[in-house]
Amino acid sequence: MSDQRRHVRTPFSCSIKIRHESIGELMVKTRxxxxxxxxxxxDPQHVPPIGSVVTxxxxxxxxxxxxxxMEVVRVEPTGVGLRFIAADATD
Incomplete structure (x- = not known):
């Protein structure tokens, strides 16, 4: 599988509170x-489906x-990739 990312990833750890109707509110760490x-x-059991929008x-x-x-775009055994959604894209 080829790497289709457009942006360079930087290792970064911080706490993020995410919310979605299927998982409620969770505190998670970034990778x-x-x-x-x-x-x-x-945990993969707490991942909303690909295409879901979380806050x-x-x-x-x-x-x-x-x-x-943010939109769920990738699910891995250790977590989930979220794509930032421009503020005006959801209005």
């Missing part, structure tokens, strides 16, 4: 991040971080 998305470490918010900042919409 890496890029300009296009983020990979979060998550995510970085935790542990001085103030409240913005909530971002």
């Amino acid at each position: 890496d991040i890029s300009d296009g998305g983020v990979f979060v470490i998550l 995510g918010q970085v935790q542990g900042l001085m103030g409240d971080a913005p909530e971002l919409k």
Whole structure:
């Protein structure tokens, strides 16, 4: 399988709160991040289906971080790849 990524991934660990109707609200850790998305470490049984849109918010900042919409684009045994959705793409 060829690597079709458009953005360079950078190892990065932080806590993110993600929400989706099928999983509720979960605190997860990131594995890496890029300009296009983020990979979060998550038990495969808690992964919403590919194509699902989740809401995510970085935790542990001085103030409240913005909530971002992200689409599930890849599922692996250790977690899920989420693509950032532009704010105006969901309006």
